[in-house]
Amino acid sequence: MQKEAAIREPLILGHKTYHDITEDVCRPIEDKAPKMWYTLFGIALIIGLYGVGSILYLLGTGIGVWGLNKTIGWAWDITNFVWWVGIGHAGTLISAVLLLFRQKWRMAINRSAEAMTIFAVFMAGLFPLIHMGRLWVGYWVLPLPNQFGSLWVNFNSPLLWDVFAISTYLSVSLVFWYIGLIPDFATIRDRAKKPLSKKMYSILAFGWSGRAKNWNRFELVSLVLAGLATPLVFSVHSIVSFDFATSVIPGWHTTIFPPYFVAGAVFSGFAMVQTLLLVMRKAMGLEAYIHTKHVEYMNIVIMVTGSIVGTAYITELFISWYSGVEYESYAFINRATGPYWWAYWSMMTCNVISPQLMWIPKLRRSLLFTFFISIVVNIGMWFERYVIIVTSIHRDYIPAAWSMHFPSHIDIGVYVGTIGLFFVFFLLFARFFPVLALNEVKTILKGSGQSYKESPDYHKHH
């Protein structure tokens, strides 16, 4: 068993036993759901259904129900897409990259972070679909053999790369998540009393028997998948950024985009994880497993990625001036001082200034402050994408075609609706799935549990 230095803060607080961990994780699944859950689920469902209604109206009537126009072909749709994909970044980073770096603190958060990832990618994937003028022929983006002879997809198009990037990312994340869930499902299966849930969980547990061979393969598969998923963390948002970087539009055509987008994605993903976990640990009584130290670690990630993003913003500004390209420099003058100055400065404030506050230890250990900043960061990241997309194309080359974008209530409905749907999924997850990787957490109980660290025996072995 791995032991860690005593001066490191324990990752599991209190005097938890293995059984306590099982109990703490399984109780919410086995007990009746609290009223609060029903209330939240109800609200999320209503918002989600409003979103579904908006989408159906959109599909039935045409893209014109959004606030787009001849100059601005993408606005909230692709903003939301990139925003959700960015949020969906934290999960894989936590489970894959941190796994490879042997960051044990990830164990408390990886399960819900992965769930968040998957649901966020669901929401993200929705936008490229519904933003199409003709969704019913959307399958043409797949390189399917067809009866039209040599009719094929355009491999030059970044949108096509997107299709592959997002679908690969979603499938790998889904498999990774599921593999991790198998031993925990087995635990629930073994404890389940009702025949229906026993049946369901035994199907989900995939015949897990807990033998050494099972564990051996489990570890191997996890490692292989982590290896597979790690490049995806970088590829998916790089490719999303190519949608803009390969274009000719000033403000889009920027070579700095791939790293800048990846950093931004991690930034926003961690912020979303904070938002969710800070509520969940309280609601589900997981304070012992997800505590200040975890939050602090995540805040440091936010601080670092936030600084990268800030540097990227300033680099962009510098290059726009240094390049001497008339259109490029105007694009940035317009961002900062044009009609969308408020979006630009919202972005700057939320993404550049707010993460810098995390240098102050007191603040980054404050749960309330963290919660506040996590929301600010996600607002800022939404504005970042809006600024990139809309303020670049609303005034590009030909001034006579310059325009403004005003969202319609369907734009807002679809966006808010995806937040509702996201929470519907997440609440269902919290209700029926083990929100903590309980079998993994158990592996660090003796290495990093508070009771063990405090016990006089802890140092004897070393």
Next chain:
Amino acid sequence: MTRKYWKGLEELKETPEFIKHKEQEFPNQQTVEEFLSDEKLAETSTARRDFLKFLGFSVAAATLAACEAPVTKVVPYVIKPENVTPGMPTWYTSTYYDGNSYASILVKTREARPIFIKGNKDFGFTKGGVNPQIVASVLGLYDSERLGQPTAGGANASWSSIDKAISSALKSAKSVTLLTNTVISPSMKRAIAEMSVSMNGEAGSKFQHIQYDAVSYAGMREANLSNFGSRIIPSYDFSKAKTIVSVDADFLNSWLLSTEYTGQYALTRNPDAEWMSKHIQFETVLSVTGSNADYRGMIKPSEQAAVLAYIIKGLGGNAGVSAELNASAKTAADQAIKALKKSKKESLVVSGSNNIGVQQLTNKLNNMLQTYGTTIDLSNPINLFQSEDTKVSKLVKDVVAGAGPDVLLMMDVNPVYTLPNGDAFAKGLKKIKTSVAISAYADETASLCSYVCPGFHALESWSDFEAKGSEYALSQPTIRPLGEATASALESILVWNGKAVRGGKDSSVDYDYIKATFAAKFPTSDFAMAIHNSVMPQALVPSTLVYADAKIGSLPKSAEWEVSFYQKAGIGTGANANNPWLQELPDPITKVTWDNYITMNPVDMKAKGFVTTYDQEHGLNLTTVKVNGKSVTLPVYPLPGQALKTIGIALGYGRGANGEKIGKAAFQTKEYGGYELNAAGNRMPIGANVYSMVASGSTFEYAGAATIGSAEGVYPIAATQIHHTVMGRYSIVRETTLDIYQNKDRSAFNPPHTLQKLDEHGNHVEAPMSEFDLWDAHPVEKIGHRWGISIDLSSCIGCGTCLIACQSENNVPVVGKDEVRRGREMHWLRVDRYFASDEEAAVGTRKDKDTFSFDKAEYAAENPKVVHMPLMCHHCNHAPCETVCPVAATTHSNEGLNQMAYNRCIGTRYCANNCPYKVRRFNWFNYPSYKKMTEVNPAQDDLGRMVLNPDVTVRTRGVMEKCSLCVQRIQSTKLSAKKEAREIIDGEFATACSDACPTHAITVGDWNDMKSMIRSKSENDRAYQALEEVGVKPNVWYQVKVRNEENDLLSSLQVEAHHGNKQH
């Protein structure tokens, strides 16, 4: 070996039956006798009940079959009509005249449906010149609210009853007045003269014919009467004028024979020709004409006389009236004097005023310059606009007073709408015993008449014209009348006068009558040939008229605030207000669609507290304006170039104020479709009618004193352009002066773009754009065709005709005001209009690149220079749209076209985002069926749909579309060349826009044809490509705009650049 053939086994086996029937060609053939003599037949019987059953069934079936069921038949031609080949267009020569515009035209029909109109370049003095209204008029043919049959007292009636009633009313009446617009048809004139003779006898006064135009030119005729002794309007020839001075005459848009003047003007604006004219415009509202001027003075309407007086004084004369001018006008007037002194008799001074005094001053100035005989031809009078304002006013006074004629016949006029006191006239009209309207619609006037007799649409009827003394023209029907029971106006006049009998739908009455007129005029000429050419030249008698000074009539009085009424390119006098193409045509200057507004200089607006900017969601302030005791409430539009302390309002709006059925598209629609209704439940008109504000003195005055209220709320504006300056960007619009163009080389006025690169020694060197390329070239260089367009910014006047032609050719949907407001108009071709800002020496050239302020550059100067820039798909050889489409729906053809496969498009809109020119248009809704466009899009109307060009797909929702460079025309050109086994001749292929352009600003052709026009244009010194530095290698070239002005600042900037100091 001989082979044995057999028909069946029977023959092979030679069965007995076979042998028996061998000789019989038809087996078992029974003769009728045999059949009838068959005994079994006698045994069969039809019972009584069966008989009744059969009878009942047959009657029922016959009855059902007789009912008219709405069956849509697709019947192929059994016998192919001569000259109609399905899929092949047939062109007819014809002539357009609607009382306001006149042109010789060609009408394209497909399967006997007229679908496109263009100018006739080969015949007629308009030489192919048309305006947006003429091109759009083909849509008017398919208006479902056009009357199909005559009505009496509002109810449908038959021609026989109506003819009887009218004929007897005419007989019994004591006084008959025929009120028409200007009649230029010799046949109609003959018919009216016959009517006059049969009613008045030799010297009676029972019958009176009064001509009344919506917009009067009586002032001009009266002035000529006083100066020349004849009420004529002479011909003007702008092509001979080296100096053109126009005092508020919008001769490129609405003034007189603008269809003729645009072409003439363009000839003089070619900087490569021997000379280029200098055009000085003095005006109140920034007009199409003013936007093309070299110098433009802003004047109040009351200052027109002073401008003329100032110039007369400057040339050494004395007008006898005040010559006090404001600073803006003075600068322009000094330039005018300078230019006129130089060009002398090769000048032309025109005035758009309807004030007799101002026109007399214009005559005086022209006489001083001796332009009569050079640019003005008194021997070739214009027959248009014969309105006699005094007679009209007298008639109106009588009608209002209840002392009108017993019978009032009105033909192609709408006095209730166009008269200043239309309301009072409407009340008086009801008191007239018999009022008859020959009108296509139950419009404001016709709906109040006892009888409405719908005439034919111009495209359905025969007619003849004499627009000028020098030319007789004909128009011919291009389709069988669509109305159930319409009849030509000429036939009606003849029938009521007892000279003809109704001939029904296929009547030949007017044909015969016109042929007779023709035979009398040209006894030795062939009528068929005349129809083929549509025109016949006529000999002119040299004029003996001599100018004589006359007492200058009373001049307009000045006021603190003055208003000027003008006509818009699309709506004109209002007759075409129901045409959705024209309603959606962006005004050439303001780019506003579907609305009427008050124009005011932003300087004045700021002082009065009105908002001066607008976009999709931020409208403009409404205000109430009072003129001549009438008031209207309209939004105030910030129009730079509007003279200070003046406003302008367009005529032609507010049609159908009482819900008259004047056409589906003439009314305001709601956000989700359906009409806006007013308190009375009537459809709400678009804009407000300001004819009521016109002063009627000795002539109608289209200007006057105004009082302007304060801001009263906000009104949404649907404009296709909400940013008005080019922000000092030099690679979009290029402008220079004639002096620089002639004396400096290309690098001064049209420097090519260069980028820096490293040479073999590692030094930075400037290299042309052609040396930088990321991609392999498309295989269009020197192989096969490579289609391209060249647009001369010096020739383009911004009229918008190309836009309508493109809409008509390519089935471009109409989307309505709310969608245009949202920035979603579908026009494949747009005409960008840029105003120069105070930061620019000319449009696109920064005065000082170090102090250049983007904030200030966003706003136009007080009296800005203007550039019009038609912009369509640039068919880039390295098209950014093509690379980003995930499904390869937009690809490059091997002829250099960027083509759109609508069927393949999934609608990601990435291509539109990535287009540097922003020319791609997305189908946000299903325009051919979505409820929001029901009232406006012709494709949603059973009749309106007939205008669609069968060669072009109607696009569905969710797909991208854009200019195809009229690929259907390319294909048909190639086909006809192939059939004749020859190469395509340069000029044989024309896009709809280049076909329609009255100034020949758009040249298209095969760039790989080294001798082609497009090739030479693309290689001349003025050629540049917009946004060349983006590197998309477009197939569209522009020619630098050359202004014949003195612009020291621009000279110093461009000449400085010439010495190596690059501007950018």
